[in-house]
Amino acid sequence: MSKSYKIMFGIFIAFLAGLVILESLEKEPVNWFESYINQDKIPFGSYVLFESLSQNKSTDITLVDVPPYEFLQDTVHQGTYFFLNNNVYFDKDELNTLLNWVSKGNNVFLSANSISKPTKDSLGLQTETLLSTKDMRQRPLLNLSNPKFKQDSAYDFGRTSYVSYFNEIDTLKTTILGYADYLNENRAIKENYVNFIKLPYGKGSLTLHLFPKAFTNYFMLMEDNISYTEHALAYLNTNDKIYWDRHYKSGQTFQTSLMYVLFSNKYFKWSYYLLLITGVLFVIFEGKRKQRAIKVITPLSNKTYDYTKTIAGLYLDKKDHKSIINKQVSLFMEYIRNELRLQTTTLNDNFYRQVSARSNNTFEDTKALFNFLKQMEATKHPKKEDVLNVNLHIQKFKLK
Structure with missing residues (x-):
């Protein structure tokens, strides 16, 4: 480099x-996603609530990752089913399964901004979203109806959010547990918008709450708001086994990749x-491939020509013309075998035709060449001119 x-x-x-x-x-920016997951430490997770309940030795919590319809198929489950999410929508079959379970002496504690129409119809309830005409910020205030828990100055949520309330309930059966309103100059709830109720069902009961953010990390850790959450949970029998729903969650967890x-x-x-x-x-x-320089090695020179010249010189010096002619004929026959791919064991007209076809020579010229070579081989004392003549005929044949 x-x-x-x-x-x-x-x-x-x-x-x-x-x-x-x-x-x-x-x-890192604050994550304001409303997950309500018991493991989430973000503002609208429920880690603080879950840990607070878990530290109570008399409280036995079971995490439920399947819908109630599937979970309650096992009739041995007894206790309180706890739902916490922005929206909880049961269909008719699931709702009937859940209410049938409640009627046997079990309980449901549900906190959600919105609940399904079948649920409201079955319980004779109606809900509505509270709108503020005075302050567009709409900061919710919460309070409880029980004199022991009620606070003179309502619990301030501290952020803009909408509030749902029950605008129709069965007053003969329903117990009102809490109210909601929007922030005003006196920080007091002027209009009693019911958002927290308890109603019996068979041998059990349902506790419904319409502001789930009151059970989140943000609300519980803000000023003295935790006392609201603790008092609201007083209606949750912590001595019963609690089935904590993780199926109805806005931030429901999924298997994720690495x-x-x-x-x-x-x-x-x-x-x-x-x-x-x-x-x-x-x-x-x-990343480029690195290697030491390769030494240039001069290739060995071809000595074939010098060797041939030396051998030929020996033959010429001895005047052994017949041996030279025989060598020439032998090399030519090897040429026929290697280059033309023909056997040279039988020299006849069929052989001459094949040689002529593969060498681009005429049949007559081919036959004449082989007859000439036979004649030269048969000569007992050939001359120097005969050696040159044999070489000339062979080279002429190859060049066609």
Whole structure:
């Protein structure tokens, strides 16, 4: 790598390192997603609530990842089914299964902004979203109806959010547990919009709450709001077994790939990018195949011509013309076998036709050549001119 390349490479790596450091120092934005998942520590997760209940030695919590219709097929389950989500929509079959389970002496605690129409119809309820004409910020206020739990200054949610309330209930059967309103100058609930009720069903009961954010990390850790959550949970019998629903969750967890986990963490993500870019740069600048220079070796010279010239000279010096002619004929026959791919054991007219066809010579010229070679081989004392003449005929034949 040249010096200029090294400088460029160093600057680029320093730049990337700076980006990683700046990214790591940057404060991660708050995730305001309403997941309600018991493992989530984000503002609208339910980690604080779940841990608070789990620390109570008398509370036995079972996590349920399947819908109630499937879970309640096992009739041995007894206790309280706990639902917490933005929306909880049971269909008719699932609702009938759940209500049948409640009627046998079990309980349901459900907190959601919106519940399904079959649920409201079966329980004689109607809900509506509260609209504020005075303040568009719509900061919810919450309070409880029980004098022991009620607070003079309502619990302030602290952020803009909408509030749902029950605008129709069966007052003979329903117990009102809490109210909601929007923030005003006195921080007091002026209109009693019911958002928290309990109603009996068979041998059991259903507790319905229409502001699930009151059970999230954000609300419980804000000022003295945790007392609202604790008092609201007083209607949840923690001595019973609690079946914590994880099926009806806006942030329901799914199986994710390793790459998803990698990119969900900014530190892992930037480490991966840095490793990837460094690898690419290495391939560009250092990935070329390196080897020592190969020494140029001069190939051995072809001595065949010199050898042939020497042997021929010996024959000429001895005046052994017959042997030279025999060698010439033998080499020619080898040429026929190797180049023309013909056997030379039988020399007849059929052989001459094949040779003529493959060598582009006429049948007459071919036959005349072989007759001439036979004549030269039969000559007992050939002359120097005969040697030259044999070579001339053979070369003429090959050049056709």
